[in-house]
Amino acid sequence: MQRQNFDNKAYKEYVHNIMPRTNHLKTLIMAFVVGGIICIIGQIIHDVIRALFPYLERDAVNSYVTLIMIFLGSFLTAIGVYDDIGKFAGAGSIVPITGFANSVTSPAIEYKSEGVIYGIESKMFVVAGPIIVTGIVCSVIVGIIYLIIGG
Amino acid sequence: MRIGRHTFEYQNRPEVIETSAIAGPQEMDGPFKNYFKYYLTDDTFGQDTFEKAEREMMVFVIKNVLEKSKLNSADVDVFIGGDLLNQIISTSYAIRQFSIPYLGIYSACATYVEAMLIAAAMVDSGFRKNAICCTSSHFSSAERQYRFPLELGTMRTPGSQWTVSGSGACLISKSKEKKYPYLKYATIGRVVDYGIEDTNNMGAAMAPACADTIYHHFKETGLTLSDYDKIVTGDLGILGSNILIDLLAEKGYDIGGMHMDCGAEIYTHKPRLHQGGSGAAASALVFNCFLFDKLLKGEYRRILFVATGALLSPTATFQGDSIPGIAHSVAIHAPNY
Structure with a gap:
């Protein structure tokens, strides 16, 4: 098989054509359904807290909901369920806050074997780190724009 | 004997005398289940990390192939092997307890055939008498090295493959009876x-x-x-x-x-x-x-x-x-x- 007979571009094109495709309709529906269920759970928790503690401020209620959802995401990760949900739900379970909890908890579990400092603490944000950095950078940019336009 | 730039022919019939393998739990459920004699029921193999589990699988097959061929580690002149982990730690750490002359090689998943190829050449030429070839991989240790943490909820793409957990070793030598492949x-x-x-x-x-x-x-x-x-x-x-x-x-x-x-x-x-x-x-x-x-x-x-x-x-x-x-x-x- 000499290079001149079968160049890279032609090969890549050929591979691209025979590659099995992701069934987008199926994955979109699954992501919608699972993402929706997670949001409904969040809403239920929200409404229950409001009903039980009517004197709480709106922001405080939202914070409690976030805390509980993060706990649930981490808990399901720790007992090995969240990755099974992610296998078919895709973005449906990655995008909500529970997915963010999963992305922090899973490397913490994975690298526990290298000890607390070199393992858990230094590897905890390998997946979530880029999201946090991007979020902070974007918020700074938006803040500056807001300062100029809105200030 | 040299045949071409890529190919050579063995002259003195180096044989695969004995083989041993241990399969992971998932491999054991598959179509080859009747052929696997040894398997893991738990993919940690009683170890506290997956890297150590992979290493233990190697130790197991090395011991097993020695036992089956009725050899001591002192009878083996060379051990050739490799694995997928950085610095081929599975192989190097597994072999340290055997004190067999050791060559660590790496060709990713082609390592086993590379080991056989080299070992047979050494046996064929008479430079070595008994050579053991060995390789291993473990889904969980490979996944951590090449991809994401195990518990991360991601979807696998349709083109992806799943790393096989297991280890295999074989003994290459010449026999008098000439009854081996x-x-x-x-x-x-x-x-x-x-x-x-x-x-x-x-x-x-x-x-x-x-x-x-x-x-x-x-x-x-x-x-x-x-x-x-x-x-x-x-x-x-x-x-x-x-x-x-x-x-x-x-x-x-x-x-x-x-x-x-x-x-x-x-x-x-x-x-x-x-x-x-x-x-x-x-x-x-x-x-x-x-x-x-x-x-x-x-x-x-x-x-x-x-x-x-x-x-x-x-x-x-x-x-x-x-x-x-x-x-x-x-x-x-x-x-x-």
Whole structure:
């Protein structure tokens, strides 16, 4: 098989054509359904807290909901369920806050074997780190724009 | 004896005397379950980390192959092996308790055939008497090295393969009775890279290298496809196998009916694993348990055993480089053929 007979571009094109495709309709529906269920759970928790503690401020209620959802995401990760949900739900379970909890908890579990400092603490944000950095950078940019336009 | 730039012929019948393999729990559920004698019920193998589990599997097969062939570690002149982890730690750490002269090699998933090729050359020439070849891979340790944490909820793409958990070892030597399968030809592959960058499509990255090695084997030896009962590839997976068949058809070799891929076969019971198995252990498990048995009984007379490797590293991938492929082959004949 000499290079001149079968160049890279032609090969890549050929591979691209025979590659099995992701069934987008199926994955979109699954992501919608699972993402929706997670949001409904969040809403239920929200409404229950409001009903039980009517004197709480709106922001405080939202914070409690976030805390509980993060706990649930981490808990399901720790007992090995969240990755099974992610296998078919895709973005449906990655995008909500529970997915963010999963992305922090899973490397913490994975690298526990290298000890607390070199393992858990230094590897905890390998997946979530880029999201946090991007979020902070974007918020700074938006803040500056807001300062100029809105200030 | 040199036959061509890639291929040489063994003169003195180096034989595969004994093999041993241990399979992971998932492999044990598959189509080869009747051939696997030893398996893990728990993929940690009683160890506290997956890296140590992989190492223990290697220790197990080394001990087992010594026991089965009634040898002490002092009778073995060379141990050749490798695995997928950085600095091939599984192999180097597993062998430290045996005090056998050791050569650590790396060709990713083609390591097992590379080890056999070198070991047989040493035995053939008389430089070494008894040589052990060994390799291993473990889904959980490979996943951490090449991809994401295990518990991260991500979707696997349809082109992806699943790393086989297991380890295999074989003893290569010469026997008086000449009743064991022996190595006849070896073809050393070269690195072929057609620019595939998708790490979830390693079959496509390795298939050109595999086709290149098989093509050179036939061109240099002058043999034809009818000289073999099977052409067995390592871990191309289903998609990679189809590409290989296409690439070789272009060269005038129609291997469709006689081709078998260890990776594609090992998980036929689990279609959700997409393209099948990969990993250094895929070819070692299937050869040691299934093909060796078939050769010993003479059900297969001659096979061309081609293991394929994707020589990528996460660092190179993140730096935007494509995946170089490699394939080495050995022709193994049944005792009477």
